[in-house]
Amino acid sequence: xxxxxxxxxxxxxxxxxVKEPAVKALNLAVEPGEILVLVGPSGCGxxxxxxLINRMIEPTSxxxxxxxxxxxxxxxNELRRRMGYVIQQIGLFPHRTIxxxxxxxxxxxxxxxxxxxxxxxxxxxxxxxDPSIYRDRYPSELSGGQAQRVGVARALGADPxxxxxxxxxxxxxxITRDRLQNEFLRLQAxxxxxxxxxxxxxxxxxxxxxxxxxxxxxxxxxxxxxxxVILTDPxxxxxxxxxxxxxxxxxxxLRRVRDIDLDPMVxxxxxxxxxxxxxxxxxxxxxxxxxxxxxxxxxxxxxxxxLNSSSSALERSGRPITVQxxxxxxxxxxxxxxxxxxxxxxxxxxxxxxYLGCCTIESLAGLLLTQGNETSSP
Amino acid sequence: xxxxxxxxxxxxxxxxxxxxxxxxDQLDLIVTPVLxxxxxxxLITVWSYSTFDPTTERILEPSQLARQLWQQLYVAFFSTVIxxxxxxxxxxxxxxxxxxxxxxxxxxFLGLGQxxxxxxxxxxxFVWLGQGAxxxxxxxxxFALLPVLRNTIVGLEQVDSSVIEAGKGMGMRGVQRxxxxxxxxxxxxxxxxxxxxxxxxxxxxTLAFLIGGGGLGETINAGLKLxxxxxxxxxxxxxxxxxxxxxxxxxxAQRYLRPxxx
Numbered sequence: 196x197x198x199x200x201x202x203x204x205x206x207x208x209x210x211x212x213v214k215e216p217a218v219k220a221l222n223l224a225v226e227p228g229e230i231l232v233l234v235g236p237s238g239c240g241x242x243x244x245x246x247l248i249n250r251m252i253e254p255t256s257x258x259x260x261x262x263x264x265x266x267x268x269x270x271x272n273e274l275r276r277r278m279g280y281v282i283q284q285i286g287l288f289p290h291r292t293i294x295x296x297x298x299x300x301x302x303x304x305x306x307x308x309x310x311x312x313x314x315x316x317x318x319x320x321x322x323x324x325d326p327s328i329y330r331d332r333y334p335s336e337l338s339g340g341q342a343q344r345v346g347v348a349r350a351l352g353a354d355p356x357x358x359x360x361x362x363x364x365x366x367x368x369x370i371t372r373d374r375l376q377n378e379f380l381r382l383q384a385x386x387x388x389x390x391x392x393x394x395x396x397x398x399x400x401x402x403x404x405x406x407x408x409x410x411x412x413x414x415x416x417x418x419x420x421x422x423x424v425i426l427t428d429p430x431x432x433x434x435x436x437x438x439x440x441x442x443x444x445x446x447x448x449l450r451r452v453r454d455i456d457l458d459p460m461v462x463x464x465x466x467x468x469x470x471x472x473x474x475x476x477x478x479x480x481x482x483x484x485x486x487x488x489x490x491x492x493x494x495x496x497x498x499x500x501x502l503n504s505s506s507s508a509l510e511r512s513g514r515p516i517t518v519q520x521x522x523x524x525x526x527x528x529x530x531x532x533x534x535x536x537x538x539x540x541x542x543x544x545x546x547x548x549x550y551l552g553c554c555t556i557e558s559l560a561g562l563l564l565t566q567g568n569e570t571s572s573p
Numbered sequence: 574x575x576x577x578x579x580x581x582x583x584x585x586x587x588x589x590x591x592x593x594x595x596x597x598d599q600l601d602l603i604v605t606p607v608l609x610x611x612x613x614x615x616l617i618t619v620w621s622y623s624t625f626d627p628t629t630e631r632i633l634e635p636s637q638l639a640r641q642l643w644q645q646l647y648v649a650f651f652s653t654v655i656x657x658x659x660x661x662x663x664x665x666x667x668x669x670x671x672x673x674x675x676x677x678x679x680x681x682f683l684g685l686g687q688x689x690x691x692x693x694x695x696x697x698x699f700v701w702l703g704q705g706a707x708x709x710x711x712x713x714x715x716f717a718l719l720p721v722l723r724n725t726i727v728g729l730e731q732v733d734s735s736v737i738e739a740g741k742g743m744g745m746r747g748v749q750r751x752x753x754x755x756x757x758x759x760x761x762x763x764x765x766x767x768x769x770x771x772x773x774x775x776x777x778x779t780l781a782f783l784i785g786g787g788g789l790g791e792t793i794n795a796g797l798k799l800x801x802x803x804x805x806x807x808x809x810x811x812x813x814x815x816x817x818x819x820x821x822x823x824x825x826a827q828r829y830l831r832p833x834x835x
Contacts, residue, residue, distance in 0.1 A: 251742060275744035286739025290757050290832030300743050333834030349743075359742075 198263065199224035200389045201357065206247055206257030208240075217243050219413040220257070226406075227356070230383065230390040234400040235410035235417075236437070244414045245359050245393045249275045262356070276300050279350030279358040279388075283365045285342050287334035293319070293345055294330045300352040318348040321382060340371040347379070351386075358390045364399070376402060397438060401426065401445050409434050423449050443563070444527075452529050452543055453522035455562055457552025460485050463497065469509060473502055485542060486513070491549040493519065493542045519544045520554065529559060601824045609817040616810045623803050632795045632804040638811070644787035645815060648706055648778040649771065652713035656770050660718050661763065664725025665751065676726055683719040691716050691777045699784040709786040713777050717770035724766025728759030757832045764830055768823030775816045789815075 201224070208218040218240045225231050233241040246252040248259065250271040259267045266274050287296050294315045301311045316326040322344040334342060343363060350358055364372045380403065383390065394400055400407050401422045408419040411433055418430040426442045426449070429435040438445070461484035463472050476484050476499060483498040486509060497513040518532045520543045532541045539556040625633065667676040686694075691713065698712035732755050740750045756763075782790035789812050796804030 249742065251738075272744040272746055275742055280739070280742035282735060282739060282742065284733075284735030284738075286733070286735035286737075288736060288740070288754060289733075290834050292834070299740075299745075303744060303749075335834060346739075352743075 197226055199260075200227040200262060201225040201248060201391070202260035203244075203247070204258040204260065206244075206254045206259065208243055208247060208252060209255045216255070216413055218247065218254075219415065221414050221416070223408065223416070223419075225389055225391055227389050228387045229405040230392055230403055232392045232394060232400040232404035232407045233410055234394055234397060234404075234407060234437075235414075237395055239410045239412055240414035241393045241395075241410050242361055244410070245361055245391055248357075248391060249278045249280060249359055251275075251280075276303060276353065277355050277357070279347075279352070279355045281343075281346050281350045281358065281360040281363045283362040285346040287337075287342055287345060287349070289334050292331050292333060293324075293337075296334065296345060297349045297352055299349060300355075304353055306353075314352070314354075318351055321351070322348045323378065324348075339367050340375060343367060343375060344378075347382075351388075356389055358388050360390060360392045362394055363392075365394070365396075379403075398445065398448075402448055409437055446563075447527035447530060448525045450526045450562070451522060452520050452524045452526065452554060454526075455529070455554045455558050457543055458540075458555055458558060460553045462487050462550060463509075464491070465489055465494070465509075467509060469502060472497065472509065473499070483538075485516070485550065485553070486510075487550050493544065493550045496538070516542055519548075521546065522551070526559060526562070529554060530556075533559070602821070602828065605817055605821045605824060609814055609821070612810050612814050612817070616807065616814070619803065619806060619810075625803065626801075628799055629796075629801045629804050632792055632799070632801060633807060638789075638792065641787055641789045641791055642811065642815070644706060644781065645775070645778045645789050645812070648709050648713065648781050648786060648788060649775040649815075649819070651707075652710045652717065652774045652778070653767070653771050655710065655714035656717045656721050656774075657767060659714070660721035660766075660770075661725050664722050664729065664763075665756075668726055668729045669747075680719070680723055680726065683722060686715060687719050692780060692783075695780055695783060704785040706781060706786040708784055709778065709781040713774050716777065717773045720769040720773070721763070721766040724762050724769075725759070728762030728766075729755050731762065732758045758835065761827060761831045761835070764823070764827040768820065768827060771819045771823055772816055775819050776812065779812050 203221055203223040205220045205222060206218060207216050207220050209216045221244060223244070233244060235241050243252055247254050248261075250259070250266075253271075254267065257267075258265055261274065261277075287293075288299075294312075297315045297318055298311045301314055306314070315330065319326040319329060324341065324344055329337075329341075329345075334345070337345065346363070347358075350360075364375050367375065376399065392400075392403055394403070404422050406420060407422050407425055409417045409425065411417045417437075418425055418434045423446060425434065426438065426446045429438060429442070435442075461476055461479045461481050463475060463484050464487045466489075467486075472484065476482065476497075482500070483496060485493050486495045486497050488494050493516045494510070495513045495515050497509070501512045502509075518535055518541055520529050520532055520541050522543065522545070524532075529541065533539050533554070533556050540553055542553050543551045545551055663679070666672055667679060689697075694716050695709055695712045698708045698715075702708040702711065736754060736758070737750055740754050745753065778786075778788050779790040779793065781788040782794055789808050792808035793805055793812075796802070796806075796808060
């Protein structure tokens with residue numbers, strides 16, 4: 196195990212005038228490069244815990260270790276400039292342009308002007324916003340999704356090792372949220388930041404987290420593990436209840452089509468003649484096949500009956516293939532794709548659209564049933 | 574309100590919004606000069622076409638009017654400067670996170686002060702400080718403190734707390750948050766308060782003559798005492814003109830000091 200980047204040691208927060216601590220003797224180690232999701236019912240202290248890390252809330256007792264140093268004392272502003280911070284309300288400065296917003300921390304750190312300008316453009320590219328369009332705009336001209344992208348870019352301003360994110364996608368509509376989550380995960384694959392992510396949404400936690408800490412009252416850790424372990428092996432009743440019914444279904448989003456053993460199907464590559472097709476299917480002792488074009492891209496489902504009953508060209512017999520899966524798709528995507536087809540079967544293609552194989556509802560079910568015993572990472 | 578709620582369809586939205594802003598600015602910055610122009614024309618007409626009897630002529634002696642005008646501006650200017658110099662720092666202090674919770678008490682106390690007529694306040698200050706323009710200046714400063722103080726407090730408190738939170742989370746110090754976020758965003762509201770205070774002070778400076786502070790009140794008073802309606806009229810129109818000019822200047826400042834993007 197590597198040295199943790201952030202280490203909370205017996206951190207307690209008691210608000211003045213309140214008897215019960217909001218966070219009670221919490222020990223939490225965040226490994227470098229991981230997304231650690233803090234999730235729990237409202238009022239469990241997950242947000243407080245996040246804000247203890249950059250001392251937006253000062254701990255009553257305990258120690259905060261960051262990069263091997265005790266940062267419990269000392270200037271909190273210095274500490275915060277080394278950590279990106281993203282909140283649900285975003286909090287862009289409305290009187291500053293997008294570029295000025297993103298440049299906030301680099302400016303405080305007195306970076307040279309030219310470097311700041313380059314950094315701003317780079318970050319806008321990173322969050323897929325065209326610098327020439329957005330650089331000089333004001334936050335009031337952005338949509339919610341764009342504003343949150345700028346919020347992330349601003350948090351990344353001075354290239355901190357750590358990002359603290361407090362329900363960053365909580366106020367965004369579900370479709371945009373899904374897109375932002377995917378974008379963010381893609382981004383993280385390159386950036387490899389250490390991220391502490393707070394949410395109350397278990398689905399978001401499962402999707403985003405390398406590890407998930409499920410918290411109960413006073414920020415007590417009920418379970419801290421990889422999502423697939425939590426979903427298949429909840430530590431106690433509290434976790435089980437929090438996961439809700441259908442925890443096994445949630446594991447569908449954790450695994451990919453590439454985990455399934457693809458079924459071999461008879462393939463017929465164009466140009467092919469009807470009689471040749473029939474004889475090949477007979478030989479393989481099957482009644483259906485996949486018709487591919489010259490570049491190995493799947494075109495149609497063919498079956499014996501369709502071939503025998505009509506004399507139309509092969510390109511017009513059978514059924515067209517409308518739904519295709521790629522190895523990176525989640526099993527949830529696969530399931531919904533297969534349910535759309537009458538055969539309960541879907542072709543899998545590679546990035547260029549070339550045929551790789553077929554996956555069936557049976558092979559997917561088989562994978563789910565063996566899942567309880569194995570906990571391989573996706 | 575947060576930026577997150579702004580819907581798409583930006584270009585038309587922006588056009589419509591700027592059109593609305595244009596008309597409101599237009600009202601603000603056109604009605605006042607037009608009114609001032611009408612008054613000016615009226616003043617010149619009355620001045621050129623009336624025949625003054627010797628008493629009126631003595632009251633409206635140009636060099637005397639110029640001195641009174643100058644005194645009026647002097648009183649208005651310095652009382653406003655004092656108001657700004659006192660009210661804004663107090664407003665900032667009482668809105669700090671760790672400030673004692675006195676701002677509500679303070680505002681209602683000063684509200685009581687404003688309930689005393691300016692006339693009474695000037696007399697009270699006279700009893701305390703004696704004659705002269707500076708007594709009037711201090712009295713008016715006290716009287717006009719409330720609008721600026723209240724607007725400073727409101728202006729600072731209406732700044733979206735998530736914006737301040739974000740600044741804090743990025744490691745901006747208290748002073749940086751104040752000067753770079755809170756004050757710029759509060760400027761429109763604070764300016765509105767200063768504008769109100771200025772207009773109050775310009776108008777109330779007319780009362781300075783009561784305790785030997787000079788000003789255009791002298792002309793109006795003489796006209797009243799000696800029953801010279803032309804003198805009263807000209808004195809009153811001059812006061813109104815000065816007030817309108819100050820209001821217009823305040824409007825310009827409000828418009829051009831407002832931060833962009835807000």
